[in-house]
Each structure stands twice: as structure tokens, then as C-alpha cells.
Amino acid sequence: MAGKRSRAQGELEREILAILRANDLPLSGKEILEVFPGDKPAYTTLLTTLDRLRLKGDVEKVGAAARNMRFRATRTDPEHTGKAMLDRLTESSDRRASLLKFAGSLDPGDIEVLRDALIPKAPKADRNG
Amino acid sequence: MIALALTLVAYALATLAAAPLLVGRGRWRVHRPGLALTAWFAMFFSGLFAATGSLAAAVAAALDQVLDAHRDSDSVLGLLGVIALCWLGFGPLGAALFVVTERARPILLREQETRLELTELVHRLRYRTERFGDLTVGFLRYERAFACTLQGLDMDVLVSSGAASALSRAELAAVIEHERAHVDLRHGLVLRLAEVNAACLPRVRAAAEMMRSSALLVELVADDAAARRCGGAVAGALRTLGTLEGDESMLLRAMRLEQRQDAARHVEAAR
Numbered sequence: 001m002a003g004k005r006s007r008a009q010g011e012l013e014r015e016i017l018a019i020l021r022a023n024d025l026p027l028s029g030k031e032i033l034e035v036f037p038g039d040k041p042a043y044t045t046l047l048t049t050l051d052r053l054r055l056k057g058d059v060e061k062v063g064a065a066a067r068n069m070r071f072r073a074t075r076t077d078p079e080h081t082g083k084a085m086l087d088r089l090t091e092s093s094d095r096r097a098s099l100l101k102f103a104g105s106l107d108p109g110d111i112e113v114l115r116d117a118l119i120p121k122a123p124k125a126d127r128n129g
Numbered sequence: 130m131i132a133l134a135l136t137l138v139a140y141a142l143a144t145l146a147a148a149p150l151l152v153g154r155g156r157w158r159v160h161r162p163g164l165a166l167t168a169w170f171a172m173f174f175s176g177l178f179a180a181t182g183s184l185a186a187a188v189a190a191a192l193d194q195v196l197d198a199h200r201d202s203d204s205v206l207g208l209l210g211v212i213a214l215c216w217l218g219f220g221p222l223g224a225a226l227f228v229v230t231e232r233a234r235p236i237l238l239r240e241q242e243t244r245l246e247l248t249e250l251v252h253r254l255r256y257r258t259e260r261f262g263d264l265t266v267g268f269l270r271y272e273r274a275f276a277c278t279l280q281g282l283d284m285d286v287l288v289s290s291g292a293a294s295a296l297s298r299a300e301l302a303a304v305i306e307h308e309r310a311h312v313d314l315r316h317g318l319v320l321r322l323a324e325v326n327a328a329c330l331p332r333v334r335a336a337a338e339m340m341r342s343s344a345l346l347v348e349l350v351a352d353d354a355a356a357r358r359c360g361g362a363v364a365g366a367l368r369t370l371g372t373l374e375g376d377e378s379m380l381l382r383a384m385r386l387e388q389r390q391d392a393a394r395h396v397e398a399a400r
């Protein structure tokens with residue numbers, strides 16, 4: 001139980017989405033659990049997560065009655081195309097002038113400059129001094 | 130007048146040569162990034178100003194000569210000489226302006242494309258919008274740790290879900306403060322200027338070096354600005370994201386901030 005709880009919310013969402021996207025037909029909660037790889041989440045956790053995904057617009061409910069409620073990934077996958085675009089953007093050369101990124105906008109030369117300025121006074125020497 | 134023109138030319142050339150020597154190298158920049166950036170800007174603009182000024186002084190000096198020579202003779206010839214000199218003198222200025230515009234155009238165009246693409250991405254991937262003080266922060270669904278700012282979007286700052294879920298609340302605030310510094314200090318403009326400068330002087334290594342170091346310096350300046358407001362959370366955020374992304378430059382930036390905090394603590398303890 002504790003192990004299942006500690007699974008990151010995002011990770012669970014991603015796995016469920018992956019399962020739904022791999023299936024053309026809508027799946028019920030039980031069916032999702034059956035094909036769940038690795039540690040299976042509790043049924044209620046699964047339903048809560050599905051609900052969250054539904055609110056985000058990633059998953060839609062099929063069938064009205066609670067008993068035969070099924071889920072499928074929303075057909076258009078804007079997320080996927082969006083991510084491909086973002087992948088391309090973060091690799092593009094114009095990021096220097098336009099994209100000011102908190103992460104990863106420095107090139108090897110910059111890293112060299114930083115290393116050069118910071119490493120000589122290693123933390124240890126600093127603390128002893 | 131000729132002496133003035135020569136002095137200004139000499140100054141312009143000196144800044145061209147000295148700026149990369151002073152600002153383009155040395156460890157001190159890592160410790161005083163704001164000073165380095167300011168020094169570069171001061172040199173750049175004063176050099177530009179001096180170059181334009183020298184041209185004007187040279188033209189004025191030449192005009193003087195022509196007018197002197199023709200004072201007693203036919204005044205039409207004198208007038209023609211003046212006009213020719215103006216064309217000769219300001220021709221280079223016009224040519225320079227033309228080159229700058231031409232070189233800047235593709236850079237600005239690419240930037241506009243990026244902005245359009247990001248706007249599209251905001252539509253597709255945004256799952257939450259939040260206000261942080263006066264900034265609007267959009268959260269994008271994207272596993273990689275990522276935060277950025279770009280002028281011309283309806284969001285001031287974009288943060289990826291990968292970054293948001295890895296960071297503590299304090300660290301997230303630190304990342305946003307870092308981005309705020311980019312916005313407030315117009316770092317987009319700084320980088321654009323450095324890029325246009327490098328594009329106009331394609332064979333000048335100093336210009337390329339300047340472009341590279343300006344990218345590093347604006348990051349360090351923004352780190353420092355954020356650290357003044359958020360303290361150790363900035364280093365924490367850099368360490369978290371750097372580890373997640375396997376980005377050594379971020380770990381080094383974290384180390385730099387930690388070294389500064391250590392140094393500050395030593396000073397405090399010595400008192």
C-alpha cells in the first residue's frame with residue numbers, strides 16, 4: 001500500500017495515458033488495471049487519477065452508467081505534437097536571443113568558464129581557510 | 130576638428146579591441162557578472178557614439194577646407210564640393226546602417242517565429258495559470274525541466290510540469306524570480322544586441338566571444354537577483370533542475386551561489 005501511494009502522481013498519469021493511447025477501444029478501470037505494467041495502483045487511486053486526467057482534457061469518459069463506464073485518451077493528441085515542437089525549440093539555435101531558459105542554455109565554452117572560476121577554490125579548501 | 134575626428138576613431142577602435150579583452154575573459158566576470166555586462170554595454174555604445182561622432186567631425190573638417198578654398202572663387206563649385214563631401218562622409222554611415230538592418234532581419238524573423246510557436250505551445254500544453262506578484266506564469270505539460278520567458282506572449286513566464294513537480298514551492302518561486310530578472314533587466318534585448326553585433330562582424334572573434342559570454346552573464350545576473358530575494362532556494366532549484374536534466378552548467382551555477390553564501394557567512398562570522 002505504502003509503495004503504491006508513493007508512486008508519483010505524474011508517473012501514474014503517464015502510465016495510464018500510455019495504456020489508453022495504445023488501445024483504440026475505450027477501456028474500463030478494471031481493464032486498465034489488468035494491463036497495468038509493474039506495481040498496480042489501487043482501484044480507487046486509478047479512478048481518481050482518471051478523473052484528474054479527464055479534467056485536464058487528456059481522457060474522455062464513454063458511457064453514462066457507472067457500471068460500464070469506459071475511458072479513452074482524447075483522440076487529438078495536442079500534447080504529443082506540442083512536445084515535439086518544444087523539443088525542437090529547445091534544440092534550436094535562436095534560443096540565445098529569444099528563449100531565456102532557466103535550464104540548459106549555456107554551451108560547453110560557458111561551462112568551461114564557470115568551472116575555471118569556481119573549481120580552483122574547492123569547497124573544502126574554502127571551509128578550512 | 131581633424132584631431133577630434135582622429136581621437137574619436139582611436140577611441141572607437143580601442144573599445145572594439147579592449148571590450149573583449151576586458152569583458153570577454155577572466156574569472157572576475159563570473160563573480161561580478163553585472164559589472165561585466167554594464168562595462169560591455171558602456172564600451173559598446175560609447176564606441177558606436179565615438180565612431181559616428183568622428184565621421185561627423187571629419188565631414189565638418191573637410192567642409193571647412195572646401196569652404197576656405199572656395200571663399201574667393203566661384204561659389205557654385207564650392208557648393209558642389211560641399212554636397213559631394215556630405216555624400217562621401219555619410220555614405221559609410223548609410224552603408225553601415227544598411228548592413229546592420231540586413232543582418233538583424235533574419236535574427237528578428239527567427240525570434241518572431243519562435244514567439245509564434247511558443248504561443249501555439251501555450252495553447253496546446255498549458256494546464257494552469259498562476260499569478261506570482263505582477264507576473265503571469267503559465268504551466269506547460271512537458272516532462273523536461275524547463276522555464277523561460279519571452280517577450281510578446283500573454284504569459285510572462287512559462288514553467289514546465291517537469292520543473293514544477295520537481296521543485297519545492299520555495300524553489301519554484303526562486304525560478305520565477307530568476308525569470309523576473311530577465312524580464313526587468315531586458316535581457317532579451319541584451320542577447321539580441323549581442324547576436325546582431327556578432328552577425329554584423331562575422332569574422333571578428335571578439336564579437337562571437339561577446340555573444341557567448343553575454344548568454345552566460347545574463348544567467349548569472351538573474352541568479353544573483355533571484356538570490357537576493359529568495360536566498361538559498363535559488364541554488365536549491367538549480368541543483369534540483371541540473372540533476373534532473375543532467376546539466377552541468379546549472380550545477381556549477383548552484384555551486385557559485387553556495388560559495389557566495391559561504392563567503393558571506395564567513396564575513397558575518399568574522400564581525
Ligand SMILES: [Zn+2]
Pocket residue numbers: 100101102103307308311347348351
Ligand atoms: Zn535564465
